[in-house]
Amino acid sequence: MKLFLASVLALSALAATPAHANLKVFACEPEWGSLLQELGGDKLDVDVATSALQDVHQIEAKPSLIAKVRRADLIVCSGAELEIGWLPQLIRQSGNPKIGSGAGSFMAASQVTTLEKPTALDRANGDVHPEGNPHLQMDPNRMLTIAKALDARLVQLDPANAATYQQRLGDFSARWSAAIKRWTAQAAPLKGRNIVVHHNSWIYLTNWLGMHEIGSLEPKPGVPPTSAHLVSLIGITKSSNTLAIVRTAYQDSKPSEWLSDHTDVPAVSLPFTVGGDAQSKDLFGLYDSTIAKLLAAAKGAKP
CATH class of the missing domain: 3.40.50.1980 (Nitrogenase molybdenum iron protein domain)
Incomplete structure (x- = not known):
């Protein structure tokens, strides 16, 4: 009986002890x-x-x-x-x-050290x-x-x-x-290639892979694309052997598709973060998908 009571008390004490909360x-x-x-x-x-x-x-x-x-x-x-x-x-x-x-x-x-840190601020x-x-x-x-x-x-x-x-x-x-x-080995064919971006979201990717941003669909960061600005990008997009016109999954596809129609440069939606497309289920998939889509554009395949 004493052994039984001791066991009950021990179990009660264990139950009363809170588990380590996540x-x-x-x-x-x-x-x-x-x-x-x-x-x-x-x-x-x-x-x-x-x-x-x-x-x-x-x-x-x-x-x-x-x-x-x-x-x-x-x-x-x-x-x-x-x-x-x-x-x-x-x-x-x-x-x-x-x-x-x-x-x-x-x-x-x-x-970390950030890129594009402004020397002066002006709205x-x-x-x-x-x-x-x-x-x-x-x-x-x-x-x-x-x-x-x-x-x-x-x-x-x-x-x-x-x-x-x-x-x-x-x-x-x-x-x-x-x-x-x-990834670095796979992306070697992308080095030196030019892209047009929707927003200045890609500097860390292009800096890592040795690519170049030659234009942005936004006239200024955060300012929606305008017809006049898109027209002004046609010349440089056509003449610069541009790889792709890049946007994120959440951005309006119409501006990049319009410029693509007028330049024959593919408009490519990149995942940008986890969940941005079906392949980007985690961080590894995010990079796998991003590089695969850019390489597809470089090969002239449908991205």
Whole structure:
């Protein structure tokens, strides 16, 4: 009888001991949600605020997002003011003191050197980010640096699972480094090629692959394409052996297709982030699809 009572008491004590709760993370963009999955697996509960079919410059601070921020232990975002139009409002309305600054706030752009950082700010130049271009996810080398910094933050906030985070980082780093070598070799035919872009979203990709942006469908960053501006791009697009006219999955296809019709240069939709097309189910698929579509354009195949 005593043994039975002792067993009951032991089980009751075990049941009363709370299990280690998963770290709750709010990711602003799909690429960071995917990276968190690589680094944390089932040790994290991740909410992703946006999808590949949304322009992350312009997100509505909905009550559902406020609720997700309210319960977060950590927010992971691109930073460099990409989310300036909605993230500060979410943080303020959530009333969550853990994620406004300090260890609970992780901005990817703060972990690396950004490109296109302006020397002077003038709103007349369009939607210019003072801390540099925030679309970091298209450079795999910067992504690896960010992954290491993010893993260290997870260890800091959740030391009980430090060994898991460190093991998963090692595994991811090995697979990612091998993939960078493969992607770089595959993309060799793209070096030196010219593209026209819808928005200045691609500088990290073109910088990595040695490509060149020779024009933008937007007259200024964030300013919608106009008929007059599109007409002005016909000459340079035709004369520059242009590889493709590039847009993201969420951008209006009409401007790029119009310019394509008037120049015979293919209009190509690239995934830009995880979920941007059927192949881009994770970060590896994002790069696989991006390079495959650019190579298809280079070979004259339908992208």
